Amino acid sequence: TLELGRNHHPSGLLVPVHIVGNALRVVRRLQIHGHAQIVTPARQLQRMVSLARLRAGLQGNATGLRHHQLEVIRFEHQLDVVATHDVLQLGPREISPGGRKAIETVKLGHRWIIFAAVSYETNSPIVDRALAPVPLQTISSSRNHDALTALSQQARRDLQRLNYPAPNWVIAPHADNVLDVLIVGAGMCGQTAAFALQREGLRNIRIIDAAARGGEGPWATYARMLTLRSPKQLTGPDLGVPSLTFRAWYEAQHGSGDISNFDASVPGWAALHKIGRVDWRDYLLWVRDTADIPVENLTRLDSLTDEDSVAVARITGPHGSETVRARKVILALGRDGSGAPRWPSFPSLSMQDPLAKGRVFHTMDEMDFTAMQGKTIAVLGAGASAFDNAACALEAGATVQQFARRKLMPQINKSKAASFPGFLRGYSQLDDQRKWRFYTYIFDEQVPPPWETVRRCDAFSTFSLQLGCGWKDVQPMQDSVRVTLSDGSIKHFDAVIFGTGFDVDMLNRPELERYSAYIDTWAHHVSPQQAASSIEAARFPYLAPSFALQSVDGTHAEAMGRIHLFNWGATMTHAAVGSDIPGLGIGSTRLAHAISADLFVQDADLHWQHLQEFDESELLETRWHQAGEA
Helix, strand or coil: CCECCCCCCCHHHCEEHHHHHHHHCCCCCCCCCCCCEECCCHHHHHHHHHCCCHHHHHHHHCCCCCCCCEEECCCCCCCCEECCCCECCEEECCCCCCCCCEEEEEEECCEEEEEEECCCCCCCCCCCCCCCCCCCCCCCCCCCHHHHHHHHHHHHHHHHHCCCCCCCCCCCCCCCCEEEEEEECCCHHHHHHHHHHHHCCCCCEEEECCCCCCCCCCCCCCCCCCECCCCCCCCCCCCCCHHHCHHHHHHHHHCCCCECCCCCCCECHHHCCCCEHHHHHHHHHHHHHHCCCCCECCCEEEEEEEECCEEEEEEEECCEEEEEEEEEEEECCCCCCCEEECCCCCCCCCCCCHHHCCCEEECCCCCCHHHHCCCEEEEECCCHHHHHHHHHHHHCCCEEEEEECCCCCCCCCHHHHHCCHHHHHHHHHCCHHHHHHHHHHHHHHCCCCCHHHHHHHHCCCCEEEEECCCEEEEEECCCCEEEEECCCCEEEECEEEECCCEEECHHHCHHHCCCHHHECEHHHCCCHHHHHHCHHHHHCECCCCCCECCECCCCCHHHHCCEEECCHHHHHHHCCCCCCHHHHHHHHHHHHHHHHHHHHHHCHHHHHHHHHHCCCCCCCCCCCCCCCCC
8 A cells, every 4th residue: 555644745746656666567466475665765765756666676685685677556546646654555576486474675875765575375396496576568568649740740741752652553443443452351461461562662552450549459359468479670651751650659759868857657668678558559550640541441342243354342431331342452350360279179158148248258359358347357369469368357357277288388489480581481482381390399399477476366366277177078157167177176256268369260251251161271282181180271262463362163262362361371381471570571572563563554545655655755845756756
């Protein structure tokens, strides 16, 4: 509890409460067995907070101190300021198994910080070493709108120097109401694909998204991590324009040093650990606005057919339904855009069962975590999204038991070793067997959750993880969910969350119903034994070099060649260039180049005619000009 002294508040020593709360990262409802006091003038506290060096100061000044990472565990705002002799109750966020209970003292300048070290129960196999402190992570930072306005102006000047947007060069052979490209999905990948097309001079395009502005992609919906998984320095949505990078966006507001020169509770670029999830969402929106990428929100694709050598899309938006005709369609529908959420099959579970509503969730579902306070929640899965949702429930005050069939957590993210430019550019040129070998190996090895995400859950004494313990059955009941574990034992929970990812299966995409039965997949390009041993990989669509769908038997082949898949479903054919940040710039540029080339080839005879009719004289302003002469 933040106990506020009311007798010693000289105005020069006041510190805004939000600075302390933001910089030390409030963690609520963490149970500890001791308390601590910080007795220090508020100016000294502000100095430590502003420098974001509380942890580093403890680590650097303590002699023989093992458990040095602290968190604010409860923070009750009773006044608007923190002042002299205010008291913070603190506890260590991570204590190794078997850690002793003791009072440690650490001297910082003229002040003493006293805290209690306590231990938590854990089933972690590591018991012989102290764990490194978790860097400060925040979902979002404060906005410096004036700085962003200035950066937008700079970026637009840079784009003008690159002749962006390029002049439209397409000769329209169809009626005026036919688009060159319809992009479905305006998240990170769809937006960047549109940016790449406009840089290629393809201007007759529309971009639609079913979500409201800011709801595109997962960042403000079912993504529940604090920060992105990727390193902060990666580029992609900028397409190589320095002033459009995330780093430029962040530094413009918060500087390149350790501490923001705009908001002292925010780290500068040098001290930023990883990109906040909502920061990334806001950055993408800023790129969209700066690069003038037009997006029609609240507009969904209902169906896709073909007629007279063009794609015919039925869409519904704020003004009702309409039919859109387009020469090309890009489906950038996100992680689930090539299938659907993966729901495990259990004998007693039907999602149509009214008892399942409000008690059985997938990590992609909308959830009211505040309603989980005081309840016991079960999470199935050991991937990143399973841990993210477990953390949200824990932070809301729930007890969480997490289960996974695997006996050991995967340790190495093999995909990190497949994200360098040579791989991302060259993979698509490999033969099928080597492509199959690369990605089935990556899939089989599985991706571990980020270590910061695991520690986010391990910080709570109300969290447990049971490895090697799958589920045999899930049965929603009137007042609980009955779960039968792999050993036959039965447990009851207030709710369960499936952290089981997404399936790749083109048969699950309703907008592709006309074509789904004929879409070529990897199952037709490897041996039956290989397909049976890697069922998910075998269901990936087998795409053309242009990301276009292909027909397995020639049915609808021409129509399917107009539909380009730019999401996770492109991975087996093109690597992760249509879904992940490291490959986004390469993938969107490859897609734009391919569509640009396709449209030229289709119109080559018209361009031949235009070439013959072209009569712009270079010698018009000389005495050698002769009218009508080539």
